[in-house]
Amino acid sequence: MDRLLKFLFHQAPVRGEVVRLSGSWQQMTALHAYPEPVLRLLGETTAAATLLSATIKFDGNLILQIHGDGPVQLLVVECRPDAAYRATAKLRPNARVEAGAGWRELVNAGGQGRCAITLDPGASPAGQSRYQGIVPLQGSSVAEALEAYLRQSEQIESRLWLAADARAATGMLLQRIARPSAAGAEQDEDAWTRTTTLSDTVSAAELLASTAEDVVHRLFWQERLERYAPVTPRFACTCSRSRTGRMLITLGRAEVDSILAEQGTVRVTCDFCHARYSFDAVDVGQLFATGSTEPGRSDPAH
Numbered sequence: 001m002d003r004l005l006k007f008l009f010h011q012a013p014v015r016g017e018v019v020r021l022s023g024s025w026q027q028m029t030a031l032h033a034y035p036e037p038v039l040r041l042l043g044e045t046t047a048a049a050t051l052l053s054a055t056i057k058f059d060g061n062l063i064l065q066i067h068g069d070g071p072v073q074l075l076v077v078e079c080r081p082d083a084a085y086r087a088t089a090k091l092r093p094n095a096r097v098e099a100g101a102g103w104r105e106l107v108n109a110g111g112q113g114r115c116a117i118t119l120d121p122g123a124s125p126a127g128q129s130r131y132q133g134i135v136p137l138q139g140s141s142v143a144e145a146l147e148a149y150l151r152q153s154e155q156i157e158s159r160l161w162l163a164a165d166a167r168a169a170t171g172m173l174l175q176r177i178a179r180p181s182a183a184g185a186e187q188d189e190d191a192w193t194r195t196t197t198l199s200d201t202v203s204a205a206e207l208l209a210s211t212a213e214d215v216v217h218r219l220f221w222q223e224r225l226e227r228y229a230p231v232t233p234r235f236a237c238t239c240s241r242s243r244t245g246r247m248l249i250t251l252g253r254a255e256v257d258s259i260l261a262e263q264g265t266v267r268v269t270c271d272f273c274h275a276r277y278s279f280d281a282v283d284v285g286q287l288f289a290t291g292s293t294e295p296g297r298s299d300p301a302h
C-alpha cells in the first residue's frame, strides 16, 4: 500500500511524516535492472524526496539530485504536487558496484559528491520562480546528507529515517518548526527530544515490514497527533513526444542532422520510464520548421 501520512504533534513545535512506497516503487523499478546497493540508495532518496515534497507550500515540482563521484553518477527524483513521482539512477559507463557498497563508495568516494534540491514552478501560474540549493554531500547516508542540507540551506532542524529494498521504499521525517501556541496553552518544549528519541528505536527492517499507519501507531500511540488527510503517492512519467522534440530543438539542427546522417533515425529513450521516441528525417525537418512534433509518427512504445 502506497501511503504518505502527515501530522503535527499537539501543541508542540514538531511535525512528522511517514511514507511507504510499495506498488508504485515496484512498478517503477521493474523497468530497470539496478544492482542491489543502487536500488537501495535510489529507494531511500525517493522516499526522502516524497517526504520533503510534502512539507513545502509550493505549487510546482521538487527535484532532488545527488551528483555522485563514484560508480553512481546521478540520482534524480522528481515529485509533483499531485503526489506523482519518478526517479532514476545513472551509473557511469563500465561502473563496478560491489555487493554491499554503501553511501560513500557509491556517491562520495572522493568527497566530491553534491546534493541539489530544485523547486521548479513548471507550468504553474507566474509569480513563483525557480529555486535551487546545492551543498557538498556530508555524513554517511542519504538521511545524514539531507539533514545537513536542511540545516544549512533551509535552517530547519530535521531528522530522517530511511530504508529501501526491492519491495518498498520507506521513510520518516521529523522537523522542528516554529509554531505559535494557542492562547493560554503551554508549548510542549520537550517534544523534539522525546519524539526523535522514540523514532530512533525504529529499525530499517521494521520500516520495510510495516504499513505507514503501523509505524505511526507503534512510535506515537501515546502522543496526541493532529493528522492531515493521507496521500497516495504514485509513479508517473511526464515524458512525451513533444517534450522530446523540444529537447532536440535545444540540441540544435547541426547536432541532430549529424545523428541522422550517422544512424538514419534519431532515437531517444526516456531515462525514467524507458519510453522510446524516434524521429526520422521527415520528422526532424518538420520539427525544426514548425517547432512541433505533430503529426506524430511513433508515439511511446516500450
Ligand SMILES: [Zn+2]
Residues within 6 Å of the ligand: 237, 238, 239, 240, 270, 271, 272, 273, 274, 275
Ligand atoms: Zn518517461
